[in-house]
Amino acid sequence: MSGKFITFEGPEGSGKSTQIRRLADRLEEVGISTICTREPGGTRMGEAIRNILQHDAIDEPLSERAEILLFTASRAQLMDRIILPSLNAGQWVLCDRFIDSTMAYQGFARGMDIATLDGINDFAIFDRKPDLTVLLDLDIEKGFERLAVRYAGGGGEKDRFEREASDFHRRVRDGYHKLTAREPGRFCVIDAARTIDEIAEDVWQVIADKLI
Numbered sequence: 120m121s122g123k124f125i126t127f128e129g130p131e132g133s134g135k136s137t138q139i140r141r142l143a144d145r146l147e148e149v150g151i152s153t154i155c156t157r158e159p160g161g162t163r164m165g166e167a168i169r170n171i172l173q174h175d176a177i178d179e180p181l182s183e184r185a186e187i188l189l190f191t192a193s194r195a196q197l198m199d200r201i202i203l204p205s206l207n208a209g210q211w212v213l214c215d216r217f218i219d220s221t222m223a224y225q226g227f228a229r230g231m232d233i234a235t236l237d238g239i240n241d242f243a244i245f246d247r248k249p250d251l252t253v254l255l256d257l258d259i260e261k262g263f264e265r266l267a268v269r270y271a272g273g274g275g276e277k278d279r280f281e282r283e284a285s286d287f288h289r290r291v292r293d294g295y296h297k298l299t300a301r302e303p304g305r306f307c308v309i310d311a312a313r314t315i316d317e318i319a320e321d322v323w324q325v326i327a328d329k330l331i
């Protein structure tokens with residue numbers, strides 16, 4: 120039997136990576152074999168692309184169209200090499216960002232054509248959409264406050280997107296809301312302005328209700 124495919128989306132610092140780890144632990148506790156992966160990245164090629172996209176590994180301005188195609192190249196590689204084989208083997212897959220990040224960031228925030236992006240995404244994912252997408256909804260200022268704490272504790276440095284202006288990030292958040300209105304059945308919107316435990320409990324309730 121095919122495993123379930125769950126993606127986590129949300130603005131910077133909304134708690135995606137934290138909540139994915141919590142959900143994976145909980146699924147393993149009830150005996151569901153789970154893998155966690157992330158975008159861009161998750162494969163060796165994807166991680167190389169991630170370095171270009173997030174960390175300016177190549178010292179050259181990135182064209183907006185090249186940016187989209189690099190994200191979706193990483194996605195196609197992850198889909199073919201990790202996500203589809205794992206689902207087919209009955210494992211559950213949790214992915215930190217996926218198609219909706221392209222729509223929110225490159226579509227709604229950068230203003231690239233939505234229908235074009237839908238077509239590129241469909242090509243990259245072989246028509247296998249997530250069974251459920253958890254949107255961690257958080258005020259962008261709160262997200263950046265959390266990241267500031269993470270950086271102060273030695274947790275990396277700002278990536279190319281985090282350096283964008285506040286307006287950009289507001290459009291990202293609004294974009295996510297438009298995406299949930301478009302596909303209400305796939306999305307579950309969770310208020311991420313609470314404690315890690317409260318959010319994890321809500322996520323677990325939704326997964327238990329809808330997928331287990």
Ligand SMILES: Nc1ncnc2c1ncn2[C@@H]1O[C@H](COP(=O)(O)OP(=O)(O)OP(=O)(O)O)[C@@H](O)[C@H]1O
Binds near residue numbers: 135265313315
């Ligand atoms: N509910 C919460 N309340 C307070 N702090 C939190 C909460 N969830 C996560 N954090 C902390 O906020 C920071 C950002 O969380 P996390 O890295 O999980 O977010 P993210 O959405 O994955 O961020 P990014 O967009 O950078 O990948 C971390 O230092 C994390 O420990």
Ligand SMILES: [Mg+2]
Binds near residue numbers: 135136
């Ligand atoms: Mg993260």
